[in-house]
Amino acid sequence: MDFPIRSAEHRPGRLQNGPGSPFYKLFKLFKLFKLFKLFKLETSTLNPTPPELPAKPAAPALPAAVPLEQKLADFPSRLSPVLVKELRQGLRTNLFVIAFILLQTFMILCLLAGLANPGSNDSNGFFWFFIAATLLIIQPLRGFNALSGEYQLNTMDLIQLTRLNGWRITLGKWTALNAQGLLFLVGVLPYLVIRYFIGNVNLVTDIAALGCVGLASGLLTAITIGCSVFKSIILRGILLFVLAILAVSAFAAVGNSVFGRYGRAPDATLGIMLAVTAVYGILFFLSFGASRIAPLSENQATRKRLIAIGFALLFQVFYFFDAEEAVISITGVILGLACIDALTEPLPVFGRVCTPFRNNLLLRWPGVFLCPGWISGIFFFIFCSALWWGSAVVYGAVTGDAFLDQIEDVVVFASMANLIIFPLLIMHLFFARYSSMNHTFGIYLFTQAALFGITLMVMAIANALRHWEEIAYLAVPIPSVFIAAGMDGNDVDEPVHLIIVVLIFALCVSFPLLRQFRSVRAFFSALVKSPD
């Protein structure tokens, strides 16, 4: 029975003070209290006839347990299952609760600072800093493990056996994270209104900025969810880091133009283009994740490629709003992203995914570049190159520039297309056995990064070698740079460059198809052969 006291005495590192110390006295008092409690307990249990206790008042009735039916009806059936699941899980996580409480605390502090010093911009800066940190860092990072986590937990197979397809899974996860972000935003709105009454605040600008942050948050969240499909944390981390920097830089750079900072006039057209590009980015990265988690019998490519073509065509409208240069750049980015994705898609079960195209005569030819897999991806790349070329022709017509009339322009244009497809040649030369697996995107990135690294090195050496400069440029692995570098010399014939760039294009396109001829034959057979 003396276990509690003995254990207290034998705890090492406790009660270092002597018997006379106040700590020791306190401890003795505690011991006496414990002994007293034990004594009371023992006497009460030994006493055969305990005194009758006065009748206790009836205990208050426990709240009736919520029926299971009621618990199951907390979210309506029409909501996406993934959204419901993610919301139930997400709102319970410590990260969400802590982030929400911290944001509220900081908002109150900013408000108090604003009240104390109404003219100061410091509280304004802090206000936006905390909102941006929550929506642009914490919320997107919560999606870092969104899809790979399902693989780690062995739940992806179980989900794939349901009626959820890849798109609905990624969209559900993205919507859930944004719904939680929206909760943050709603929580911030009262402070926004109060700041308006304190003064020194332009409410319209604030709401516009909040909308921009919300859009950027949505894009970053889509990027993290799309990249979370890769099981390698290193690849995921690097990809996420680079893409996030690119996205934030683009937002910051274009945002300055949109809001008319640094002496520039506000540009509404650019703002709309930025918003549309962000929407495309969200769709692209969600589709990217969806196609990578989808079973090989599921077609997630057609929609993704049609969206890219649709957005590219949509941007041509902006030629009529004095945004020529931005149009051609953004079209290039949209089609370039879609092409990289298409060229690195794993090969699907052709017989299954080609059926809708084969059964409709009108769809057979579009099927050549709209079916899933890198084989059709090559044809999609050719199609996109032509589309971009068309966009450039429109640019020439609208601006009146003699664009693409010069061989030099054509060479540069084709070299940029080669830049995208050249790693595919390397992949099929050295990594052919991985061509039908899910690693292709990672290999593509690795190859592209390695080519850039070598190119930079060789260019640095070439610049150092004054006499052997042109020969050194021959060692540059990226054809576009090789051509562009060569064109700087006066003694190089331009038509030769055109021939070289076309040959490289033809080689990059044809080599993978010839190398994987059996797969190519199976693809066309599945696409063209009539069912019995």
Added chain:
Amino acid sequence: MSDSDEMPVEAETPVEEVEKGETPVPDGLATVEEKPEEKVADPADAPAIEVTDLWRSFNGLHAVQGISFTVERGQVVGFVGANGAGKTTTMRILATLDYPTRGSAKICGDDVVAYPAKVRQRIGWMPDHYGTYSNMTVLEYLDFFGRALGFKGQDRIDRILDVMEFTDLTSLSDRLIDKLSKGMGQRLCLGRALLHDPDVLILDEPAAGLDPKARVELKHLIRILAEEGKTVFISSHILSELGEMCDSLLFINSGRIIHHGSAESLRKGSAENTVVNVQIMEDPDKLREWAELSPNVKYIDATKQGGRIEIDSVENDVIASVLRRMIKSDLSVIDFHQEERKLEDAFIEILGEIEASGGAIVN
């Protein structure tokens, strides 16, 4: 995309014929070679599982090598093999989670490659390692899968409650699933697999890691499901348990089926003798003396209260006559039972025969 957007209805697409290649594609999921679909006259008559010349290769390694077997409806079939034998690969192909490099697999007459959506409606899949979500209760887990399977409103609620009652999870409805024991987790996983009331259950090592009580409970549930007419295709390492609950057993080794038959036939094996364990009330030596004088009987060894004898026949008449002679000889027999081959021994024996025959499959 709203929730009402459905997955493409793959089942409605017509069956395609794809050119059949000359050799199995080594690494490829991509160029699955499909044969012209054989139209089944009445899908209700089609076997629950029909596997024909199924191959699956990974980077040149043949995990499954041309296996063929059929499981009739309502049967409970055990799938037995060592680790890496190709059990899980086969099961994943049947569950539409993987693709054959060559050959075909059908569930209730529907090809798993041509009609994955239709097949998924007919199967309940229980993997060897089921996934647990954090911050999610048992009820929410089942609700998620109920919604994901497309059940709405009261129908979904009824199904979830039925499944929870069947698997005895009602009292655990509010328990977080990452706090469940292995046995409870397996029951939950089985409940999830039953939500859409599938015809065929594919259970990959459901009893692995379970304590004896949970194992008995799981066995009980599977028995009830079998009585309800569900086809159960189950893999396990514990052969004795499979023997008790399965109508037939499939042995797989190195990607090939090496035996397909009932547990009973395996236990009997191809032996021409019967080993009987006899216990008597007298001195065990009396049994030895009697055996040495008796025709058709050979004394093997002594036990605590008798001994083991070998009868040179497997015919029931001969075995019964031996027992009659024992009683006539005034031996006070208190136990007389045939010793059966253990299924593990049978499995090892079959493997030994295959090795002895240089890898050729005996049956």
